[in-house]
Amino acid sequence: MKISADFTQIPDIYGKFAPAEHRTDGYPTTSFPFYIDRMNPAVRYLHWEFVDDDAIPVCGHQWIHWAVANVPVDALMYDFNDSHALQIPEDFSRQLPSLIPEAVQGRNSAGGAVAGQTNPAVILRYNGPQPPDKAHDYKLCVYGTASPFEGLKEGFYLNELRNLVFRTDAVLDYGEIYLSSRAA
Numbered sequence: 001m002k003i004s005a006d007f008t009q010i011p012d013i014y015g016k017f018a019p020a021e022h023r024t025d026g027y028p029t030t031s032f033p034f035y036i037d038r039m040n041p042a043v044r045y046l047h048w049e050f051v052d053d054d055a056i057p058v059c060g061h062q063w064i065h066w067a068v069a070n071v072p073v074d075a076l077m078y079d080f081n082d083s084h085a086l087q088i089p090e091d092f093s094r095q096l097p098s099l100i101p102e103a104v105q106g107r108n109s110a111g112g113a114v115a116g117q118t119n120p121a122v123i124l125r126y127n128g129p130q131p132p133d134k135a136h137d138y139k140l141c142v143y144g145t146a147s148p149f150e151g152l153k154e155g156f157y158l159n160e161l162r163n164l165v166f167r168t169d170a171v172l173d174y175g176e177i178y179l180s181s182r183a184a
Helices: 053-059 092-099 158-166
Strands: 002-004 034-037 045-052 063-072 086-088 136-145 171-181
Touching: 045 053, 045 158, 053 136, 063 092, 063 158
Parallel strands: 002 171
Antiparallel strands: 002 034, 034 086, 045 063, 045 136, 136 171
């Protein structure tokens, strides 16, 4: 599986410098688009995490920006005439509950002790990069399975997804990409 985007530095609209209409309670909440190519044809469900390991020296732990599980591949847009057959569109995170109700999103770090947010529209959706000290690198990992993961509910914790990914043999395909975001 190959994961790609039309950029290597996350555009301002999806992060720290997002305009007001792309924010919720001050947090950037419009998710960026990305592509999935060369996927194992047996994959029927996608799951992903978007995390910042460069946050560890800043706040003492990895910052979770987005966690998603149980997205049926058949519910996503395919265009076999396009060089990128499968696309996760812009603002997918905020649209996902109405588009694909069976898919679920996990908690991000905005709901943790450091940020202390409680608004579900912030903590249970994409939370864009806001590096405080310098440019950070972010990792988007996508996992493909033949079946949905049982037991994951809206607001799951990332460790629950990872336990299913790494402690079972369910993952048929995997891809990742690193993207950066500017601090100033």
